[in-house]
Amino acid sequence: MIKLTKVTKEFPPRGRALSEVSFHLRKGEFAFLTGHSGSGKTTTLRLVHMADRPTSGEVRACGFSSELTSDREVWKLRRRVGYVFQEFRLLPGRTATENVAFALEVTGAPRRDILSRTHRLLAQVGLSSSSSMPVDELSGGERQRVAIARALVNDPLVVLADEPTGNLDDRATRGIMELFQELHARGTSLLVATHDLELVRRHPEFRVLELDEGRLVYDSGAVEEGAA
Amino acid sequence: MYALREAIAAIRRAPLLTILSAAMVALALFVVGVFGVVTYNLHQALTQIEERVEVVAYVRDDVLEDQVRELEGVLLELEEVRAVRFVSREDALLTARETLGEFEDLFSGLQVNPLPASLEVELQPGFRNPEAVARVAGLARRHPNVEDVAYGGDWVDRLHLLRQVGAIGTAILGMAFSLVAALIIATAVRIAIFARRDEIQVMRLVGATNGFIRRPFLLEGFLTGIAGGLLAAGLTYSAYLVVYRLVFPLDWIPMEWIAGGVIAGGAFGLLASAVAVRRYLREV
Helix, strand or coil: CEEEEEEEEEECCCEEEEEEEEEEECCCCEEEEECCCCCCHHHHHHHHCCCCCCCEEEEEECCEECCCCCCCCHHHHHCCEEEECCCCCCCCCCEHHHHHHHHHHCCCCCHHHHHHHHHHHHHHCCCHHHCCCEHHHCCHHHHHHHHHHHHHCCCCCEEEEECCCCCCCHHHHHHHHHHHHHHHHCCCEEEEEECCHHHHHHCCCCEEEEEECCEEEEEHHHHHHHHC | CHHHHHHHHHHHHCHHHHHHHHHHHHHHHHHHHHHHHHHHHHHHHHHHHHCCCEEEEEECCCCCHHHHHHHHHHHHCCCCEEEEEEECHHHHHHHHHHHCHHHHHHHHCCCCCCCCCEEEEEECHHHCCHHHHHHHHHHHHCCCCEEEEECCHHHHHHHHHHHHHHHHHHHHHHHHHHHHHHHHHHHHHHHHHHCCHHHHHHHHHCCCCHHHHHHHHHHHHHHHHHHHHHHHHHHHHHHHHHHHHHCCCCCCCCHHHHHHHHHHHHHHHHHHHHHHHHHHHCCC
């Protein structure tokens, strides 16, 4: 579903953000992407989302190759990938419903479907009562949940999440993880970037990819494969 | 439908920004509008002067009425000629007495009318230039029943030169004003879009096609341009009324000019939006 082959990303003049990173996330697989701040987690997610292109190597996601997909075609990939941004990236001045519905509107979905799916997703993330509030008036945690609802409303094949629980308390974090686990159970692939090692430890059943200064230094999937 | 809904929603969300953009567009087009009124009135004044350009063919004294009719027919067949008017010797004397009142004593002492009969040849609007006037005058002069021809050659030359200088001047100034207006409109629209660049990026990140993102912005730019154009038309008309009532009477510009200005405002707004959105579409 996601395959990185010797991916290097440089941001001149700042330097190298990723160095020859390779991993393969299969269909329906759930992996945590861990590492300190600046280790390359967000860069990896952006490369998968094709918001950036690798300096060398290849990224493949949902059948799209970074070498073959033009900027004009990238929307096709993005409709299959839900992205929960660290900084939320919601549309200011619009309600929670409008923000979530927007991800469906761009696909040309029928209005009735848009409303029903939007309400269902907002209910799932526990925001039914705040659905008509402008996102600017919501707390950080609530905005985080709007961002998650928006990423999931399209029934994506892959979910990329950048510190999705970073602004949430324990209870809300558990709620989000339950939601991710439901998605995983339904066959959705998830790549969740987090520096919260406690969260990772609570879910030993999921694969862990650890980055350090742009290098993939640990892959529990590879360890298991090696052991097998 | 989505594009229209979004464009209207965007205007509602940030009415002040929209008003400021439309006001900038309006002020830019107002300058063009005032220039239009001045140009139109200069054009009208020159046209009125040009209408006086005519060729006068003086008929020989011994020519009979039938021969005058034949000469009139010959002149009317020329493509440059719009109308021919016969002025008899008596009419010529009467006109001279009316227009030259200070020489009344001289006229009343005349035993014989010294003025010749003539044919006043009015030219078609496109043929009031030195070449056409000279050709008609030459053809008339060569006719055996014509004694002499007058057409004020120097005056026609000067008028034609004035017309050409005016046309070139207004074209250059018009282009300069339009360019400045276009740049101001582009800036106004770009400022409005700059304020929403994050929105464009978010749209792209959730899988919107470039066309889908672009359409509401283009429509918004177009509507802002149209609103600015209409506002400019109102401002120009107000300025026209002030001058008309307090300074001197002027002609108001034709409706097609106003429609052209408003549509140009919309077109500039649309084009500026397209350029500005394109820039932000490249960023993610």
